[in-house]
Amino acid sequence: MYNKFNINFLALLLAGFSFFVSSCSKKNSNPSQLTELKGDWKFRQVKNNEWMPAKVPGTVHGDLLANKKIEDPYYRDNEKRIQWVEKEDWEYKTTFNVEGAQLDNENVDIIFQGLDTYADIYLNDSLISKTDNMFVTYEFPIKKFLKNGNNDLRIYFHSPVNVGMEKLKKNGYLVPAVNEYADTSQRTSVFTRKAPFHYGWDWGPRIVTSGVWRPIFLKSWNTSKIDGLFVEQKKVDTSLATYSAHVDLTATKAADLTVEVFVDEKPAGKKDVSVTSGKNKVSLDFEIKSPKLWWSKGLGEQPMYKITTRLSSKANVLDTISKSIGVRTIEIVRDADSIGKSFYVKLNGVPVFMKGTNYIPSDNLIPNITPERYQKVIKAATDAHMNMIRVWGGAVYESDYFYDLCDKNGLLVWQDFMFACSMVPGDTSHLKNIKSEFDDNIKRIRNHPSIALYCGNNENMVAWYGWGLKKMFKLNDQDSTEVLETYKKVFYDILPKSIKENDPHAFYWPTSPGAEYEFDKGANNKSGDVHDWSIWFGKASFKDMIKEPKRFVSEYGLQSFPSMKTIKAFSIEEDWNYKSELFQYKQRSMMPWISKGFNGNDMIMEYVKMYYKLPAVYSGQDFEKFVYLSQLAQGEGLKQIVEGHRKFMPVCMGSLYWQLDDCWPTVSWSTMDYYYRWKAGHYMIRKAYEEIIAVPLVENGKVNIYVVSDRLKDASMTLNYRVLDMTGKEISKNQLPITVSKNASKIYFAEQEKTLSQGRPKDVYVEVFLTENGKRLGDNILYFAAPKDLNLLKPTIQQTITKSDKGYEIELSSNVLAKNVSLSSEGTEGFFSNNYMDIIPGSPVKITYTGEGNLSSIEKDLKVMSLKDTY
Numbered sequence: 121m122y123n124k125f126n127i128n129f130l131a132l133l134l135a136g137f138s139f140f141v142s143s144c145s146k147k148n149s150n151p152s153q154l155t156e157l158k159g160d161w162k163f164r165q166v167k168n169n170e171w172m173p174a175k176v177p178g179t180v181h182g183d184l185l186a187n188k189k190i191e192d193p194y195y196r197d198n199e200k201r202i203q204w205v206e207k208e209d210w211e212y213k214t215t216f217n218v219e220g221a222q223l224d225n226e227n228v229d230i231i232f233q234g235l236d237t238y239a240d241i242y243l244n245d246s247l248i249s250k251t252d253n254m255f256v257t258y259e260f261p262i263k264k265f266l267k268n269g270n271n272d273l274r275i276y277f278h279s280p281v282n283v284g285m286e287k288l289k290k291n292g293y294l295v296p297a298v299n300e301y302a303d304t305s306q307r308t309s310v311f312t313r314k315a316p317f318h319y320g321w322d323w324g325p326r327i328v329t330s331g332v333w334r335p336i337f338l339k340s341w342n343t344s345k346i347d348g349l350f351v352e353q354k355k356v357d358t359s360l361a362t363y364s365a366h367v368d369l370t371a372t373k374a375a376d377l378t379v380e381v382f383v384d385e386k387p388a389g390k391k392d393v394s395v396t397s398g399k400n401k402v403s404l405d406f407e408i409k410s411p412k413l414w415w416s417k418g419l420g421e422q423p424m425y426k427i428t429t430r431l432s433s434k435a436n437v438l439d440t441i442s443k444s445i446g447v448r449t450i451e452i453v454r455d456a457d458s459i460g461k462s463f464y465v466k467l468n469g470v471p472v473f474m475k476g477t478n479y480i481p482s483d484n485l486i487p488n489i490t491p492e493r494y495q496k497v498i499k500a501a502t503d504a505h506m507n508m509i510r511v512w513g514g515a516v517y518e519s520d521y522f523y524d525l526c527d528k529n530g531l532l533v534w535q536d537f538m539f540a541c542s543m544v545p546g547d548t549s550h551l552k553n554i555k556s557e558f559d560d561n562i563k564r565i566r567n568h569p570s571i572a573l574y575c576g577n578n579e580n581m582v583a584w585y586g587w588g589l590k591k592m593f594k595l596n597d598q599d600s601t602e603v604l605e606t607y608k609k610v611f612y613d614i615l616p617k618s619i620k621e622n623d624p625h626a627f628y629w630p631t632s633p634g635a636e637y638e639f640d641k642g643a644n645n646k647s648g649d650v651h652d653w654s655i656w657f658g659k660a661s662f663k664d665m666i667k668e669p670k671r672f673v674s675e676y677g678l679q680s681f682p683s684m685k686t687i688k689a690f691s692i693e694e695d696w697n698y699k700s701e702l703f704q705y706k707q708r709s710m711m712p713w714i715s716k717g718f719n720g721n722d723m724i725m726e727y728v729k730m731y732y733k734l735p736a737v738y739s740g741q742d743f744e745k746f747v748y749l750s751q752l753a754q755g756e757g758l759k760q761i762v763e764g765h766r767k768f769m770p771v772c773m774g775s776l777y778w779q780l781d782d783c784w785p786t787v788s789w790s791t792m793d794y795y796y797r798w799k800a801g802h803y804m805i806r807k808a809y810e811e812i813i814a815v816p817l818v819e820n821g822k823v824n825i826y827v828v829s830d831r832l833k834d835a836s837m838t839l840n841y842r843v844l845d846m847t848g849k850e851i852s853k854n855q856l857p858i859t860v861s862k863n864a865s866k867i868y869f870a871e872q873e874k875t876l877s878q879g880r881p882k883d884v885y886v887e888v889f890l891t892e893n894g895k896r897l898g899d900n901i902l903y904f905a906a907p908k909d910l911n912l913l914k915p916t917i918q919q920t921i922t923k924s925d926k927g928y929e930i931e932l933s934s935n936v937l938a939k940n941v942s943l944s945s946e947g948t949e950g951f952f953s954n955n956y957m958d959i960i961p962g963s964p965v966k967i968t969y970t971g972e973g974n975l976s977s978i979e980k981d982l983k984v985m986s987l988k989d990t991y
């Protein structure tokens with residue numbers, strides 16, 4: 121059987137041979153070799169003897185789908201029919217070849233980067249180990265189990281739900297898990313260290329899968345190996361950055377060895393050490409002269425330095441490891457002030473407003489997320505000028521590749537640990553298990569410059585104190601005391617200790633939202649971070665959201681429907697009504713406190729009605745109008761809230777909306793759907809996150825024009841505004857030279873509302889923009905009335921399409937104000953550089969289309985509509 125291990129093994133053999141020729145060394149002198157174990161895999165349902173082809177890394181559900189044993193769980197309500205899978209045991213097997221010389225190595229280890237979850241691992245029918253944590257990398261010595269020739273690897277996955285149920289029974293009381301999609305008495309997710317969202321969430325399906333979800337490697341080594349490297353930054357200034365490289369080693373016997381450190385392949389330090397048999401730690405100092413600083417997106421470059429440590433004996437190189445670092449200082453500043461206590465990021469000494477989002481894995485079946493798909497996620501964030509992404513605690517510690525992309529693109533990471541809206545069982549073995557999960561993951565990600573802070577959990581404390589968990593999960597006083605004690609143990613002892621040991625300078629925040637470090641100090645608007653769900657769950661208006669400043673808003677959001685193209689991919693025409701059986705089924709955000717059965721679809725309708733006129737019909741083909749309005753309501757809301765957060769800087773210093781992406785095609789808070797298609801919200805967020813924005817707001821009878829700048833230098837600009845009517849007639853205009861203050865928000869112009877609105881708030885609007893050296897920026901429009909109340913005229917939109925080097929240029933112009941002009945192409949897949957914008961008469965808009973199709977197909981396929989078309 122073909123196996124990549126063989127090929128690499130040949131290379132290893134040749135390397136060993138040449139070494140033999142040059143230095144006359146004997147066996148056991150080869151440098152360590154790391155090889156991915158790739159090969160042909162088979163899997164079966166344990167109670168059934170049918171072995172079928174499988175993909176590793178992969179999932180049981182992915183393999184069942186590929187073998188046509190289940191239907192696509194994302195299509196219509198197929199999810200219902202695959203629930204049996206979680207209650208079964210599954211087995212995977214492969215055969216790999218090892219040849220004689222390979223066995224001459226003193227040690228061969230097998231490394232599992234991700235096993236999901238309860239796995240018994242057999243090599244040649246001997247049990248090597250059992251695992252119980254999806255998040256941990258497991259490494260086992262296997263030399264004694266290996267034989268010359270074919271070796272059989274078999275992995276038995278126990279049903280996570282059955283094992284979880286046994287643990288629940290043993291625990292004796294329910295441990296709260298708010299979002300798990302199962303009866304409260306059956307919720308087992310908290311007992312298993314596995315992605316919580318696999319068990320269902322308020323935007324995702326329940327697909328409790330199993331499998332080898334990350335790659336497997338074989339490592340052969342002799343005498344000693346490097347287990348890990350921590351590049352500890354000591355001091356940074358413009359002339360020098362000083363570091364200690366902390367190297368973890370394992371040795372099979374006492375030996376005199378040398379550890380060297382290289383910066384971008386150049387020698388930077390060397391140390392002779394005597395290691396003892398077993399685990400060793402070696403530290404050596406090094407420096408980087410005139411370091412180039414790493415900056416978050418928008419503020420500068422992201423230079424990276426490759427730090428390599430090499431371990432050698434007198435005669436041979438034994439092992440090497442490399443990590444890429446960025447030189448930067450980062451703090452989360454918590455200063456007491458007249459309001460409360462700040463919560464902001466200081467990067468390289470500069471306070472930086474965090475513009476970002478909350479991220480979930482962009483596929484429920486995580487191994488399906490290819491590098492290209494990861495790139496799309498990160499690009500969507502950075503194209504929208506974001507500088508922070510929150511790896512939210514209900515999913516997984518992300519892949520190395522994800523953090524590499526964040527490093528390269530200047531995207532700071534708010535890193536949650538994987539606990540969300542739930543509590544933690546307190547038995548010793550569970551706590552031991554999560555301790556090793558903490559150590560393992562912190563070690564894996566700590567060298568990334570993008571990691572800005574660690575956060576213990578998502579909403580566990582607010583759930584405990586605010587959502588009535590004790591009653592919901594029928595806990596008596598004793599049980600609930602135990603639950604709270606366990607919480608304290610995990611988030612105030614085990615986790616902070618692990619961070620201290622493994623990444624001592626990192627900032628730790630026990631829970632989000634939180635006002636203070638202490639567990640019993642609930643979140644508030646004056647200190648720390650908040651999840652501002654007065655929008656959506658609290659039905660607040662966009663204006664209500666920005667009445668008073670908060671310090672750092674790490675969640676808020678609104679749902680919308682994905683585009684028709686996406687809807688068509690998972691439904692049929694009879695489903696196209698917001699109240700259809702399918703959309704009721706797909707919708708997981710339930711709000712029984714509003715009324716019985718009230719859900720997210722109803723809430724979307726509430727927001728649409730708050731701001732827009734309802735189309736006469738919104739089912740079947742007309743459903744498209746409702747979908748469009750749902751996206752406008754979401755996008756307009758997000759834009760206004762972001763502008764509000766930014767205008768409050770420096771009191772407010774962060775805005776992370778919920779949520780960037782989807783894990784299946786659905787109705788949710790995402791601004792980009794499962795197929796990475798941008799909703800209106802993503803375009804509007806991009807506008808609101810621009811480096812410099814002009815924000816015209818009606819406040820206390822006055823129009824205040826704020827300019828918010830993230831630039832680190834003051835800038836001379838002209839502030840322009842024009843008052844226009846629906847036909848585009850200019851009623852008044854003004855130009856003011858201003859100096860836009862660096863890294864600040866200020867009012868640069870104020871005027872009575874009545875004066876600007878001409879007493880005709882439904883007929884006029886104010887166009888605002890800045891000019892800098894002839895370049896236009898910060899475009900915005902102030903309307904004095906909600907879209908539903910505007911006296912919009914029916915526009916005639918002219919379009920011309922021409923081929924350009926980038927794709928196709930589409931120029932749109934309108935005879936009257938055309939509000940929220942949307943472009944879509946049903947038959948071709950492509951991207952419009954701008955969308956859902958307002959077109960003012962006399963100001964044509966140029967859009968680039970990139971994607972499938974040619975001039976004639978695009979001309980035929982392009983659909984342009986505006987708000988006035990919905991009623």
Ligand code: BMA
Pocket residue numbers: 299321322323514540541578579651675778
């Ligand atoms: C937040 C998140 C998620 C949830 C989202 C929408 O609180 O932390 O748990 O999916 O709200 O309800």
